Amino acid sequence: MVSFSKLAMAASLMASAVSASTAAASAYTDKLKDIKHIVFFMQENRAFDHYFGTMAGVRGFKDPNILLTDDKEIWYQPTASSDADYLLPWWLNEDPKYKESTECIIAGSNDWTPNHNSWNFGKINGWVTNNTAWSWGYLKRSDIPTHFSIVEGWTIGDMYQESVIGPTNPNRVTWVSGTININGSYPGDPEVNGGPYIENYETPGCETNGDIKYACYPLKWKTVAEYLEEQGISWFVYQDEDNFDDNPFAWFEQYQDADSGSALATKGVGYAGLEAFYEQAANGTLPQISWIIGPAELSEHPPYRPNDGAWLQQRVLDAITSSPLYNETALIVSYDETGGFGDHVPPVISPNGTVGEWSYDPEHPENFVPSGPGFRVPFYVVSPWTRGGKVFTEPSDHNSQLLFLEQWAKSIGKKFTVKEMNPWRRNHMSNLVNMFDFEHPILDIPAIANHSYPHIDAKGDYDGYSLCTEKYYPTLPFSRPPVPYGKQTKQAALWTEIGHKQVRGQLTEGRFLVFQRGSGVHRYAFAFNDKHKKLIYTSKYAHPENVDLELSDESQRFYVVQVGNEFSHNFYIKSASGYYLHYSGHFYKTQEEASIFTIAYDRQWGYLIMHEGQFLCTKTQSGVAGLCKDAQHFNIFSVSY
CATH class of the missing domain: 2.80.10.50 (Trefoil (Acidic Fibroblast Growth Factor, subunit A))
Structure with a gap:
């Protein structure tokens, strides 16, 4: 039994430690002003385990803290198949003859309901039965070498989650505004402000389910770019006209109705092109804050190929690391959601009933569910202060990028608060500052696995994915790799590379x-x-x-x-x-x-x-x-x- 005096002494020492830590944190946060340029770059539809489950030194297939569901480790997903009761994670390219076809494989659905079904009220046992058996498939270094080499050059976050257990639009909206207005809490009445934005709906008006109205569009609440504009912080969205409809600012009424030549119109929803970003990076004229929206074919969204997306990542990386601005730039790479691919880590979710987080499901009102945060997605930061192949372990989601931006703005005397973000996310998701080591910047650039230029057609359009789908998936059912029902061992299924990563963060x-x-x-x-x-x-x-x-x-x-x-x-x-x-x-x-x-x-x-x-x-x-x-x-x- 612990004595009261010992507890009091511990509390006193802890208070002193916290006080000293707070002072150190303040000084450390001030160093954020060493960053002069932040580049936000979001790709599409890949889960953490799907890309990096086999990587050494991350929370992957060697995880010792495994969730048990019905006395089974989460690795064993029920199948409802007569060939095997359970399916372990499996390498999609175990048979090398499928290596080309899996580049354009579609595994499952990323929509609100299928992903909530995969979550299954915290059991996380619906990846196969409520999505597909290919949802439980993964890639290795040999399949995505560029991704691996980028991560190992800088720092990866292995507890970074999608913000919404759902598809692209809700997650990208959170990325730039901090909310989807779940339950009408933040910022308010959906019929007035828009939302709750749980699906990829872009038709004016509201969806209805009986008396329930949801996905009201367009959205009308404030975005982070508007806060930047008010503070006089320069910003720009770089996109081509082929942007896969991935620019979340375009789903807000204030951008749709913005006058030609206005800041919101020219900076937020114009089409300056990615070449403008590359040119400005090269000549040192990037704004303080940039968003990159890639073209559909390079987005990595199935059936678009990971290695075409790798070329785009390398192009962006090369532009930044060869820029005179590199030693004062942070490139933040993330993925909007899982794309129906599976991940084994239970989402870090707020307590049942938390305001602005939980609601009766608009699509299935009999269920009371969280909006998120959802499953883990790939996330890494490229900068001189994140070099060294480290792993950042704090619970994070797309709100974390906004929280980081707030901290950075404060360090340069331009304080603002994204008021639309609900309190639970603000108080619990990491602000990413611990990811950076400002005391020991490293300016050299590691070797990156080069990737060839994506295939283009006679018109100069990217067509690698279409060649892949036409060759391998001309008709339904898709000719995907055979599922290894009944042919797996746990040791082989959960194979992991040998190595280590230094840990950063709580x-x-x-x-x-x-x-x-x-x-x-x-x-x-x-x-x-x-x-x-x-x-x-x-x-x-x-x-x-x-x-x-x-x-x-x-x-x-x-x-x-x-x-x-x-x-x-x-x-x-x-x-x-x-x-x-x-x-x-x-x-x-x-x-x-x-x-x-x-x-x-x-x-x-x-x-x-x-x-x-x-x-x-x-x-x-x-x-x-x-x-x-x-x-x-x-x-x-x-x-x-």
């Missing part, structure tokens, strides 16, 4: 971790002594050319279990073999015998691991680890070995 579940400190010739890491069930530390010789030699020791591998919700900083710490750590340094088999540790993140110094006012540390006595009065900061690495 810690969350989902990874095997190495806790390491020191920057000299030797580094020190916690380890589990299996014989004595004790926490020890090991000294490893630094291998600058092969860090894997430092991080691959299985005894150093731990994982955490959050106590409370996904935003808690309190954790149980477990060895890779499943033993729980007690503050005494001993390990025990059951959670009841374990201690709860607070793990706090400092952007500059790393992680503190605390228990009742003391700090977990490597002690001076050789090989012994335990609690100390003096703080020791650790780097944390997410490892896959």
